[in-house]
Amino acid sequence: MSARRLFFGIGLPEPLQQQLVRWRAEQFPEEAGRPVAAANLHITLAFLGEISDEKAQGLQQLAGRIRQPSFTLHLDDAGHWPRPGVIWLGCRQAPRGLLQLAEMLRAQAARSGCYQSPQPFHPHLTLLRNATRPVALPPRNFHWQFTVGHFSLYQSVFAQGRTRYRALQSWPLQE
Ligand code: 2AM
DSSP states (O other): OOEEEEEEEEEOOHHHHHHHHHHHHHHSOGGGOEEOOGGGOEEEEEEEEEEEHHHHHHHHHHHHTOOOBOEEEEEOEEEEETTTTEEEEEOSSOOHHHHHHHHHHHHHHHHTTOOOOSSOOOOOEEEEESOOSOOOOOOSOOOEEEEEOEEEEEEEEEETTEEEEEEEEEEEOBO
């Protein structure tokens, strides 16, 4: 049976993708790390790993039963995790709706046998990868926000030397 690398996540409105990419180019020198492509910028809610189509279908059905309110996400924090080599954007205070949604998806994933990291969930948007060297983070005088009205299941596709995240299905959050 075929297996695909999947995760639940939140995409960004396209204008915000473009704004972030411009800001990143101004703030970080080239040697800071490998920039994530604009269209790939996202926040992971639950990482599923390589899973069978059957398992994915079960999780898609469960995702369709989730009733959660939409929420506003404020991107007003940044950080550097040198070990995985990630420079990220996040929220100083994660909205409750985001944490609840991730908690539900991660619990469903765990019950379906998808390994979930024991580390506390820290919602973030990876801006740069391979960022293993010390780097000066920009002053925290930035603040973007957007309304999250849906979440999606993404497939991570690696082809021609590039990773691309393809949205397979999306589910609305309540108004
Ligand atoms: P990252 O951005 O912090 O690397 C697709 O690979 C998405 O799933 C990325 O956002 C990545 O998070 C996340 N991801 C990859 N492997 C993971 C793992 N083992 N546990 C949790 N999230 C993971």
